[in-house]
Amino acid sequence: MMEFFKKFLLFAFTLLVCAGVYYAVRFYKEPVVIEVDDDYTIVEVEQDSQGQDAGNGDGDAKPAEDKKAGSIGDTEIGQTEQSEFKLLDKDGNVASRFGFEKLLHKDGMRWTIREPRLTVYGDGYTCKLNSVSGTITVEMQTGKPKPVIAEFEEDVHVKFILEGRSDVDIDLSSLSYHIERNELTSDGTLELLSDFLELKGKGLNLRYESKENMISYLKIDYVNSIKVFEDIEGEEGGIASGGQASPEKTGDAEKGDYYSLSLNGDVNLKYKQQNVSCERLVINNILWKAGESEKENGDKSSGDVDAYAQPEKTDQPKGKPSLAASCKNGLEFAPSEKTNPAGSISVEIAGSPAKLSSPEANADSPRIFYDTAKQTAELTSKAGESEIKLSSKSGGYQLLSSSSMRLSRKDFTAFVEGPGRLVSGEQGSRSVLKFKSSLDIALTEKYKLKSAEIEGGLTAELLSDSPQSLSADRAFLKASPDGEGISELKLRENVSLVNNTGILKAGSVDVSFDEQSGRMMPAEALATQNPTLSASVSGGGQNSAVFSSEQMEYDFTSQAARASGDINLRLNLPAQGRTLPLDIECDNDVVYNAESEKIEFSGNVAGKSSTENNSISEVTKFTCEEMIVKLSREEQNPEGGISPSSIESIYLTGEEVTASNRKFTGDKLISAMKLTGKDINYSAVDKQIDVSGPGRIEVNNKNVQPDESNKDDSAFDLTARCFALVDNFSRLTINRNRQFITARRADEPLRIGYIPVDSQGQAGREKLLDAGRLRLEYSQQSEEGKLKISDVSASGGVSYFEPDRFTLIGEDLSYSSESGLLEITGSEENPCVLNNNVVEEIIYNVKTGDFKTSLEGISRTW
Numbered sequence: 074m075m076e077f078f079k080k081f082l083l084f085a086f087t088l089l090v091c092a093g094v095y096y097a098v099r100f101y102k103e104p105v106v107i108e109v110d111d112d113y114t115i116v117e118v119e120q121d122s123q124g125q126d127a128g129n130g131d132g133d134a135k136p137a138e139d140k141k142a143g144s145i146g147d148t149e150i151g152q153t154e155q156s157e158f159k160l161l162d163k164d165g166n167v168a169s170r171f172g173f174e175k176l177l178h179k180d181g182m183r184w185t186i187r188e189p190r191l192t193v194y195g196d197g198y199t200c201k202l203n204s205v206s207g208t209i210t211v212e213m214q215t216g217k218p219k220p221v222i223a224e225f226e227e228d229v230h231v232k233f234i235l236e237g238r239s240d241v242d243i244d245l246s247s248l249s250y251h252i253e254r255n256e257l258t259s260d261g262t263l264e265l266l267s268d269f270l271e272l273k274g275k276g277l278n279l280r281y282e283s284k285e286n287m288i289s290y291l292k293i294d295y296v297n298s299i300k301v302f303e304d305i306e307g308e309e310g311g312i313a314s315g316g317q318a319s320p321e322k323t324g325d326a327e328k329g330d331y332y333s334l335s336l337n338g339d340v341n342l343k344y345k346q347q348n349v350s351c352e353r354l355v356i357n358n359i360l361w362k363a364g365e366s367e368k369e370n371g372d373k374s375s376g377d378v379d380a381y382a383q384p385e386k387t388d389q390p391k392g393k394p395s396l397a398a399s400c401k402n403g404l405e406f407a408p409s410e411k412t413n414p415a416g417s418i419s420v421e422i423a424g425s426p427a428k429l430s431s432p433e434a435n436a437d438s439p440r441i442f443y444d445t446a447k448q449t450a451e452l453t454s455k456a457g458e459s460e461i462k463l464s465s466k467s468g469g470y471q472l473l474s475s476s477s478m479r480l481s482r483k484d485f486t487a488f489v490e491g492p493g494r495l496v497s498g499e500q501g502s503r504s505v506l507k508f509k510s511s512l513d514i515a516l517t518e519k520y521k522l523k524s525a526e527i528e529g530g531l532t533a534e535l536l537s538d539s540p541q542s543l544s545a546d547r548a549f550l551k552a553s554p555d556g557e558g559i560s561e562l563k564l565r566e567n568v569s570l571v572n573n574t575g576i577l578k579a580g581s582v583d584v585s586f587d588e589q590s591g592r593m594m595p596a597e598a599l600a601t602q603n604p605t606l607s608a609s610v611s612g613g614g615q616n617s618a619v620f621s622s623e624q625m626e627y628d629f630t631s632q633a634a635r636a637s638g639d640i641n642l643r644l645n646l647p648a649q650g651r652t653l654p655l656d657i658e659c660d661n662d663v664v665y666n667a668e669s670e671k672i673e674f675s676g677n678v679a680g681k682s683s684t685e686n687n688s689i690s691e692v693t694k695f696t697c698e699e700m701i702v703k704l705s706r707e708e709q710n711p712e713g714g715i716s717p718s719s720i721e722s723i724y725l726t727g728e729e730v731t732a733s734n735r736k737f738t739g740d741k742l743i744s745a746m747k748l749t750g751k752d753i754n755y756s757a758v759d760k761q762i763d764v765s766g767p768g769r770i771e772v773n774n775k776n777v778q779p780d781e782s783n784k785d786d787s788a789f790d791l792t793a794r795c796f797a798l799v800d801n802f803s804r805l806t807i808n809r810n811r812q813f814i815t816a817r818r819a820d821e822p823l824r825i826g827y828i829p830v831d832s833q834g835q836a837g838r839e840k841l842l843d844a845g846r847l848r849l850e851y852s853q854q855s856e857e858g859k860l861k862i863s864d865v866s867a868s869g870g871v872s873y874f875e876p877d878r879f880t881l882i883g884e885d886l887s888y889s890s891e892s893g894l895l896e897i898t899g900s901e902e903n904p905c906v907l908n909n910n911v912v913e914e915i916i917y918n919v920k921t922g923d924f925k926t927s928l929e930g931i932s933r934t935w
Contacts, residue, residue, distance in 0.1 A: 158220055169193040171220055173207075182218075184209050189225055191250070204229040204248070223250040229259075241267040245277070255281040263293065271300040271394070276403065291406035296336070300394035332359040333409040338402025340424075345395060351427035351441075354400075357412040357419045417446025426459045434520035437462040438478070448482040463487065470522040470552075471496040472514065485516040485523075495525065497552075497559050497593070504559060504593075506533040506550075522552040522559075543570040545582070553586070553593050560586050560593065570598060570627075575618075577627055579604035587630075598627040606634055606665075618672070619643045620663060632667035642674070644702070644720070655682040655693075657700065670721075672702040678725070690737045695753070698727025705758075726752035730764075745773040750805070760809035767819040768805060772797035775830050790862060790890075791851075794830035799823070799847075814849040818869065823847055825867075838875050840919070844886065845869020863890050870903045873917075881915050881924075882906040893920035 157172035174188035205227035211218040231243040246261030265272035276294025422441035438452035474493035510529020546566035580602025587596040608618035623638030645652040661676030705721040750768030803819040829837040844867035865888035874880035884900035899905030917924035
């Protein structure tokens with residue numbers, strides 16, 4: 074895009090040459106400078122064939138309208154042919170020639186002439202001007218007329234013959250030349266033509282200070298079109314070096330006067346495939362370098378250029394122009410203060426907004442400032458103005474800012490002041506990154522995205538199967554090899570990354586991207602520095618799951634996560650209308666697999682839950698080698714996150730699995746329960762717990778608050794004051810929906826022990842039961858309500874005994890808490906035995922201690 078401005082500078086310098094004042098375009102040589110002095114001397118006034126009619130050859134007769142043509146001093150001037158003024162500078166050299174073919178009429182000091190001619194000699198060029206007719210205003214100097222104002226009309230033509238360059242032609246409908254003021258003006262049309270340049274416009278005003286050898290003002294009122302046909306590619310020094318300081322030099326290194334060239338009003342420029350459209354374009358720091366001019370002595374008309382020869386027009390340029398421009402309010406060239414300390418040319422562009430376009434990128438901004446030597450562009454915007462935009466033509470990215478943007482063409486970088494946005498990807502599949510403070514971006518030579526650093530806070534929306542968003546204080550991103558999207562994103566400090574299943578937070582997160590269906594999509598995230606992953610929950614309540622660890626990996630495609638190092642997971646489990654917080658720790662890692670809907674823990678897994686209700690603290694713990702939490706997608710909330718009810722099952726396994734529950738009032742232990750086994754599986758669907766053994770359950774309810782029904786003769790009330798034991802089971806099942814407990818023996822008979830404790834804390838009679846299988850039915854009104862055993866049944870060979878009293882043996886046993894009766898029946902394999910006596914059946918009242926049996930037809934109470 075920046076070659077565009079070089080081409081426009083070529084036009085700017087050429088335009089000054091065509092104005093007849095300045096020629097500064099050089100190709101590997103020093104610029105030429107014109108020196109013209111106001112101290113003119115009229116050498117001679119030639120009047121050929123005065124008084125003759127040049128039109129019909131009649132020497133005696135004069136046209137009636139010319140008889141009072143006027144006089145200069147005492148001399149009358151009629152029709153004058155081939156009259157010429159030679160104007161010399163202070164050194165006696167011919168500076169210019171002014172002549173005309175015939176004097177048609179004079180009115181005082183104003184002459185009407187035919188075919189006026191003006192030839193100006195300068196170092197490196199000659200300017201020849203002629204027209205069909207015109208007028209001159211003269212004044213007397215040492216008795217001779219001196220032209221003061223020349224006005225050219227009807228097909229005014231100016232030709233510049235340039236040393237080492239092709240000729241330049243200018244056609245105007247009219248032109249006024251104030252000689253003393255060195256001012257050229259025209260209200261008519263203007264057309265400039267050379268083999269490399271074509272300009273069409275209207276209105277001209279040019280003022281030149283000959284003593285200072287500088288232009289004081291140049292304006293073309295309306296520019297219809299500018300076309301440049303010369304190619305400057307590869308000529309790096311051709312324009313900027315024309316009196317311009319190198320970037321390494323300071324402003325004092327160059328001496329001279331600085332100018333600015335401005336194009337105004339609906340400005341449009343095109344260089345090859347590069348375009349600029351704006352309201353105003355200003356080129357600053359054009360240096361008019363002062364210097365000495367060496368001119369030949371004597372009459373320059375004796376040179377190669379014939380002062381009287383009719384100038385021939387240059388051939389029309391061929392082919393398509395390499396640069397085209399237009400501006401409705403014209404262009405101006407005038408002295409200005411140097412705006413760039415380094416002395417290099419700068420370009421200012423303003424619009425609402427100004428637009429720059431190249432095959433690689435588009436830039437829109439209210440104001441653009443470009444330094445040609447440094448090759449940097451400053452794009453700025455103020456409050457209430459449109460955003461700055463830099464867009465890749467390939468659709469790979471769009472960079473926006475409401476403050477400022479600095480572009481460097483040398484190293485292809487951009488520094489953007491926020492707030493702003495970086496949009497990556499194509500329409501309909503874009504990732505939007507918003508930054509608050511600044512963005513430092515690197516681009517390829519084709520202006521595709523390469524990398525970027527963000528400071529001062531950012532938020533983003535990323536592509537995935539569902540909307541993704543992130544935020545962080547700092548970030549670094551790397552583009553994909555083709556520059557069409559982001560391939561890597563490194564987030565630092567207060568990082569938060571959100572998808573439809575939860576939120577990942579950490580001090581550092583690295584996100585990698587993969588191409589999917591032609592789009593760059595977030596693929597994996599590596600989180601360090603205290604990362605946490607929170608599973609979302611509906612209704613704005615507590616998260617159903619929160620991971621924390623030293624390191625966490627997250628897969629966006631599969632939505633799988635792995636946490637390792639100092640792991641902690643908090644699960645908020647459903648518990649009768651409320652959530653039960655459970656903290657889980659492990660040594661190895663935690664893996665979440667969305668496809669299998671599992672969370673897996675490994676390595677010395679330990680869980681703990683603490684709650685408090687009515688001044689009673691409850692602590693639940695478990696330990697195992699591995700734990701698997703199964704989730705159910707069917708139970709997720711409408712927003713797509715995981716709700717507490719989405720936990721389908723929890724599975725604990727290892728060499729020894731333990732689960733315990735203890736209740737306290739202050740520091741005093743009220744009750745304790747501990748379960749030990751090989752594995753524990755909890756199903757949330759039917760609220761069932763399955764424990765594999767060999768295992769045991771230990772209960773200590775010694776300090777449970779006394780109840781009136783808690784008497785010494787009560788039996789199997791696991792919520793009353795008691796000690797209880799279930800030992801040597803191979804499988805234990807607790808079904809909370811149907812309210813029953815079953816157990817089966819392992820290698821040894823299943824043993825159930827129960828010792829009641831009275832209100833004074835004294836232990837009652839011990840009750841022991843050995844069996845092959847056991848089933849307990851209970852009732853419980855609520856999660857916090859007391860559990861009451863209603864019926865007990867045992868089979869597979871039973872043995873019930875109370876130490877120091879009796880032993881009851883049989884095949885099956887049944888107990889009803891309502892009647893308090895315990896019944897034992899026998900079988901052929903396991904007959905019914907009472908204290909070594911075989912009986913048909915035994916009915917025992919555990920409340921009163923009485924029992925009935927039949928022995929040889931005799932019923933007896935023990």
